[in-house]
Amino acid sequence: MLGLIVAAIIEAFGLGMSAGQPPATYTAEQAQAGKATYEEVCAGCHRSDLKGEQDAKPLAGGTFLNSWRGKTSDDLFNYISRAMPPGTPGMAGDEGNLTIVAYLLQANNVAAGAVPLDYESAVPIPAPAERK
Numbered sequence: 001m002l003g004l005i006v007a008a009i010i011e012a013f014g015l016g017m018s019a020g021q022p023p024a025t026y027t028a029e030q031a032q033a034g035k036a037t038y039e040e041v042c043a044g045c046h047r048s049d050l051k052g053e054q055d056a057k058p059l060a061g062g063t064f065l066n067s068w069r070g071k072t073s074d075d076l077f078n079y080i081s082r083a084m085p086p087g088t089p090g091m092a093g094d095e096g097n098l099t100i101v102a103y104l105l106q107a108n109n110v111a112a113g114a115v116p117l118d119y120e121s122a123v124p125i126p127a128p129a130e131r132k
Contacts, residue, residue: 024073024121025113026102034103037096041085050107060107062128073123077101094119 039048045056052058057067068076080097081090092100102117110123117123 026117030102031106034099065128
């Protein structure tokens with residue numbers, strides 16, 4: 001009975017196991033590797049400046065952030081893995097796709113950290129910054 005009460009208190013106050021763990025993020029090194037993979041696999045359609053063209057949507061800025069608002073790096077990784085590039089999804093491999101996600105987070109002003117992005121990371125994709 002006491003165990004159930006303690007568990008309820010922990011959940012109510014958000015003191016779960018993740019409270020002492022560093023937040024999910026990516027490293028600058030991952031983003032750098034992701035840029036190289038992006039240039040090789042994605043830039044042909046989405047352009048080197050990430051602005052996209054024709055059917056290839058922008059991957060940085062307000063349009064991208066509005067499309068991915070409320071989602072996480074894990075959602076983006078899963079989408080890229082199963083759908084990108086069209087015709088040869090997953091071409092960059094899991095590690096390549098993971099570094100591409102890190103690069104896209106960096107390109108959208110999500111700060112890098114000391115904790116590497118992994119296959120279970122859930123870094124929030126931010127809402128676009130308000131214009132002043």
